Amino acid sequence: MLEHGSKLALSKLKLLYIFNQFGIPLTNIELTSFALENSFMDYFLLQQILSDLYESKFLDIHSKNGHEYYFLTDEGINALNMFGDMLPEYFTKDVNSKFEKMQKDLKRKSELFGHYYKKSNNEYVVSFQVLENRSVIFNLSINVPTEDMAKSICRKWNSNPEDIFSSILKTLTSDLD
Numbered sequence: 001m002l003e004h005g006s007k008l009a010l011s012k013l014k015l016l017y018i019f020n021q022f023g024i025p026l027t028n029i030e031l032t033s034f035a036l037e038n039s040f041m042d043y044f045l046l047q048q049i050l051s052d053l054y055e056s057k058f059l060d061i062h063s064k065n066g067h068e069y070y071f072l073t074d075e076g077i078n079a080l081n082m083f084g085d086m087l088p089e090y091f092t093k094d095v096n097s098k099f100e101k102m103q104k105d106l107k108r109k110s111e112l113f114g115h116y117y118k119k120s121n122n123e124y125v126v127s128f129q130v131l132e133n134r135s136v137i138f139n140l141s142i143n144v145p146t147e148d149m150a151k152s153i154c155r156k157w158n159s160n161p162e163d164i165f166s167s168i169l170k171t172l173t174s175d176l177d
Contacts, residue, residue, distance in 0.1 A: 010086065020072055024071075026071075028070070040095075058072070116144075116154055124145075125141055128161075128165075
């Protein structure tokens with residue numbers, strides 16, 4: 001049986017592997033959801049490891065749109081390259097099979113998003129953006145009279161942004177008769 005230190009080191013390698021597979025920065029919530037839903041480790045161990053990897057400079061954090069994202073540093077990649085062969089094959093296969101769906105969901109969320117904010121007492125602004133290669137290719141803002149309406153519009157957008165964007169684009173680019 002592995003000693004506690006060896007188990008902790010293996011758990012750190014597992015987390016580095018997960019970051020490497022995703023290839024994009026992750027929020028604590030995204031990472032926690034993935035790890036817990038797939039029973040890779042418990043919440044408290046995950047939080048300890050994130051802190052340890054950050055302090056060791058294997059992970060770093062940057063802020064974007066009011067969220068903090070963890071990303072793999074060169075030191076983290078080097079550690080994974082040096083010790084990655086210690087990871088059990090069942091773990092790497094499991095991560096590889098499960099990360100594809102989450103990666104698509106995360107990419108979609110980062111490229112198609114909607115939000116709202118209060119402009120004045122009786123006015124809210126709902127804003128939608130579509131990004132491609134980190135450039136805004138579509139931006140739409142709508143003024144609405146109530147917060148409930150703003151929330152409802154955002155829910156609809158967030159439930160199916162691809163189809164809504166496609167419909168708007170089709171309407172705008174179709175020939176007028």
